[in-house]
Amino acid sequence: MNESKSAPCIGQIVLVKKGRDASQFAVIIQNIDGRFVLIADGHKRKFDSPKKKNIQHLICYDYVSPVIQDSIVETGRVTNGKLRWALEKFVEEVVDVFEKGDEFDG
Template structure:
């Protein structure tokens, strides 16, 4: 599931919109232009943000925990996403 260097579980930062400067996980690649993102705080798993790929800054950081749970259809919650974001990059 790679598209333009994007993968499920990858950390991205929004570079436009109300959520500018916030970190998110890629939850699903919708098509060539759009992905679903969530951070477990501003954007919860119940209502992920549909975002254009061109409005994202892509990092080479992929959480294998998040990726394996999403691809394996395991249950994850918002607290798990928040903890993973903090664990992967505490300086953000």
């Protein structure tokens, strides 16, 4: 699980580094410009009231949820349940691996 060096994209999983939501995972639901994105997690930050974040305050992972990306591209929105599901899946599949002793380079 490496940090992404490319521009953030819709459906990408991020870890908040600064602010009130620090150390929480979220999903990018919209790119505003080259510097800001909107993020949501389906719990505290719902799709209808996302948080505007500076990209420099996020760790962007090389993991894009196709479910979230497809839903937003096709309908322009995504359910909070899908956001929660995507984040839980990411934590189970990717983060838990590092808790089992694998090397973490992120």
